[in-house]
Amino acid sequence: MAYKILIVDDEKMLTELLSSHLQKCGYEAFVAENAEETISMLNVYPDLILLDINMPEIDGVELCKMIRQNVVCPILFLTARITEQDKINGLQAGGDDYITKPFSLKELTARVAAHLRRDERSKAAPKIVSSQGLIVNLAERTCFYGEKPLNLSNREFDIVEFLMRNVGQIFDRERIYEAVWGMNAEGDSGVIKEHIRKIRNKLKEATGREYIETVWGMGYRWKK
Amino acid sequence: MAYKILIVDDEKMLTELLSSHLQKCGYEAFVAENAEETISMLNVYPDLILLDINMPEIDGVELCKMIRQNVVCPILFLTARITEQDKINGLQAGGDDYITKPFSLKELTARVAAHLRRDERSKAAPKIVSSQGLIVNLAERTCFYGEKPLNLSNREFDIVEFLMRNVGQIFDRERIYEAVWGMNAEGDSGVIKEHIRKIRNKLKEATGREYIETVWGMGYRWKK
DNA sequence: TCAAAAAGTCAAAAAGTGGTCAATTTCCTG
DNA sequence: CAGGAAATTGACCACTTTTTGACTTTTTGA
Numbered sequence: 001m002a003y004k005i006l007i008v009d010d011e012k013m014l015t016e017l018l019s020s021h022l023q024k025c026g027y028e029a030f031v032a033e034n035a036e037e038t039i040s041m042l043n044v045y046p047d048l049i050l051l052d053i054n055m056p057e058i059d060g061v062e063l064c065k066m067i068r069q070n071v072v073c074p075i076l077f078l079t080a081r082i083t084e085q086d087k088i089n090g091l092q093a094g095g096d097d098y099i100t101k102p103f104s105l106k107e108l109t110a111r112v113a114a115h116l117r118r119d120e121r122s123k124a125a126p127k128i129v130s131s132q133g134l135i136v137n138l139a140e141r142t143c144f145y146g147e148k149p150l151n152l153s154n155r156e157f158d159i160v161e162f163l164m165r166n167v168g169q170i171f172d173r174e175r176i177y178e179a180v181w182g183m184n185a186e187g188d189s190g191v192i193k194e195h196i197r198k199i200r201n202k203l204k205e206a207t208g209r210e211y212i213e214t215v216w217g218m219g220y221r222w223k224k
Numbered sequence: 225m226a227y228k229i230l231i232v233d234d235e236k237m238l239t240e241l242l243s244s245h246l247q248k249c250g251y252e253a254f255v256a257e258n259a260e261e262t263i264s265m266l267n268v269y270p271d272l273i274l275l276d277i278n279m280p281e282i283d284g285v286e287l288c289k290m291i292r293q294n295v296v297c298p299i300l301f302l303t304a305r306i307t308e309q310d311k312i313n314g315l316q317a318g319g320d321d322y323i324t325k326p327f328s329l330k331e332l333t334a335r336v337a338a339h340l341r342r343d344e345r346s347k348a349a350p351k352i353v354s355s356q357g358l359i360v361n362l363a364e365r366t367c368f369y370g371e372k373p374l375n376l377s378n379r380e381f382d383i384v385e386f387l388m389r390n391v392g393q394i395f396d397r398e399r400i401y402e403a404v405w406g407m408n409a410e411g412d413s414g415v416i417k418e419h420i421r422k423i424r425n426k427l428k429e430a431t432g433r434e435y436i437e438t439v440w441g442m443g444y445r446w447k448k
Numbered sequence: 449t450c451a452a453a454a455a456g457t458c459a460a461a462a463a464g465t466g467g468t469c470a471a472t473t474t475c476c477t478g
Numbered sequence: 479c480a481g482g483a484a485a486t487t488g489a490c491c492a493c494t495t496t497t498t499g500a501c502t503t504t505t506t507g508a
Contacts, residue, residue, distance in 0.1 A: 097321055140392065141442060153495055154441040191497060193456065216505065217454070377484055415486055417466065440494070441465070 003116055006030045006046035008038050009078065010055045025109055035063050042071050048116055052078045074115040131164060131222065134207060145207040156199050163212065163222040172219035196220060226252040227340055230270035232262050233302065234279045245329050259287050266295050267402040272340055276302045298339040358431060360388060369431040380423050387436065387446040396443035420444060
């Protein structure tokens with residue numbers, strides 16, 4: 001679902017420009033031209049708000065406070081005024097950032113993206129990699145096939161992670177050693193062979209499938 | 225526990241000014257003067273980072289990317305350059321805001337406060353409730369299971385607080401030490417092991433449950 | 449078909465990790 | 479300053495993981 005962005009400004013020219021540009025960037029844009037409209041627009045639960053704080057007849061800072069009571073998304077101020085005191089007032093009212101007019105669309109979208117990304121991060125997106133029913137959670141370092149846990153040891157997990165991050169690519173044992181152990185392999189001790197065996201056993205046990213392929217004379221690769 | 229702010233800049237004058245000012249404002253300040261120091265400082269788990277992106281010999285944008293791989297807190301750039309392209313580069317590297325030099329301390333603290341507040345909102349309020357009935361009041365530093373008090377000592381409480389604030393995340397003993405003691409752990413003294421044991425005993429005693437999980441070879445984590 | 453090279457298997461040694469306990473030191477509080 | 483609680487240390491044990499090396503099997507190409 002596209003991010004929803006609410007634009008609050010009374011200059012029609014500007015709001016149209018912004019909303020069409022944001023739509024081109026893949027966002028969903030909503031416009032409110034006064035305080036009343038703004039409040040009712042909050043019902044769409046925007047992911048980010050662009051708020052002009054220099055509207056005649058409306059105190060942008062007050063409006064910001066009101067918005068804040070209902071919503072936690074990032075609020076970016078659009079402003080022509082740039083006195084330091086204004087900034088402080090705005091930030092203390094619950095705003096998250098300032099964009100000073102005139103601004104380029106390029107800068108605006110960069111900032112919008114930065115704030116949305118930031119929001120995304122705090123929602124804690126668990127990094128998950130999966131391949132044919134095998135689900136690997138990088139954050140928790142767990143590995144499941146449906147309900148079945150794989151119970152990989154650390155080294156084993158590291159190897160699986162490395163191979164899965166590079167599905168289809170072939171790595172010889174030396175490269176795997178360097179990637180996982182973080183240092184040069186002096187000769188072939190056979191550690192990798194053994195670890196690969198353990199991993200394959202666990203995979204077979206839990207899934208009944210083959211995930212790691214041997215490319216004779218070349219190395220191993222995670223099947224696509 | 226005071227917010228921890230990491231200042232990354234190579235100008236001693238400025239870092240001292242900033243850190244003393246931030247301390248006056250009730251924050252805990254840390255300083256790093258180069259990339260290496262920065263990375264190792266991340267172990268204190270700062271709540272916010274002030275990053276100079278115009279340091280000679282260091283590419284601030286690259287450093288920012290590196291930081292981002294390890295940490296999710298807000299990153300504010302300090303910069304003299306103000307070209308639009310710079311801004312965009314920075315924001316895309318994972319930065320959250322810009323402060324252009326010269327800036328007033330007043331503006332700086334307002335921005336810092338705004339970002340921390342924003343972070344706070346997403347982390348939710350002072351009182352934290354966790355798995356079934358265990359209620360930890362961070363303000364009063366008390367911990368109850370229903371009517372039963374846990375009677376945690378100070379260190380014990382700090383550890384519980386840290387783990388609960390980061391439910392589900394795995395921390396090795398070194399990181400826990402750095403986060404709770406606020407300094408680098410030299411070797412493993414075993415303090416953490418002992419504290420974890422005490423905490424577990426008290427938790428078990430009062431609740432009959434397991435809250436802290438051991439992830440072999442990785443560390444401990446508070447169960448989700 | 450056979451020998452050499454590569455990959456796979458197995459069990460045992462080595463290294464590392466976490467839990468526990470008792471002893472010691474540090475820190476408060478009265 | 480004494481006495482007790484809290485924090486820390488170090489030693490020990492049990493256990494798991496990692497590595498090793500000897501050995502077997504498979505693959506390949508002369």
